[in-house]
Amino acid sequence: MNLFNDKQSPLPLMGGVVQAQRLFVPPVVIDRLGGFRHACRLAWKLRSNRRLTKRQLAEVCGLYYSHVTDYFSVHEARRELPARHVAAVERVLGNAVISQWLAHQAQVTLLEEMQAQRRAA
Incomplete structure (x- = not known):
């Protein structure tokens, strides 16, 4: 007897969709992000495993722990x-x-580049 359904359908989650264990947020959320650092910080905040530490992330991804803390820092520098x-x-x-x-x-x-080309023509 198969206890698991072989078909996977998208599940609604926090206004996004989970597909293949990855959360995709709505475009309106992406539009409101202030920059790359904000995107990184949101990605960390929305991590699927809430117990994941930055040290563990560094180990799994082959990164330096001290660098990982910088990647998700609130400080722009x-x-x-x-x-x-x-x-x-x-x-x-x-x-x-x-x-x-x-x-x-x-x-x-x-x-923006296409619009600038049209204005120049």
């Missing part, structure tokens, strides 16, 4: 999470907030 580590960090945190913010920024930048 601290180092930022390198792009090459975003995917690993998001897998461990269980959400895609950082990638969503980066994608949103890329689209906005592209749109």
Whole structure:
């Protein structure tokens, strides 16, 4: 007897959707983020395992603990999470907030560039 349903359907959670154990937040939340650091801090706040420590995150992702504390710091002058580590960090945190913010920024930048080209023509 199969006790588990083999089909996985999205589950509503805090205004987002859980798919394949990753939380995707609504675009309105991403729009309100003040920058990359804010996206990182929100990703940490929404981590799926509330008992996960920054030290554990560092060990699992192969990062330095002292650097990880900087990545999620409220202080703007601290180092930022390198792009090459975003995917690993998001897998461990269980959400895609950082990638969503980066994608949103890329689209906005592209749109602004297209508008500037139209004005110049």
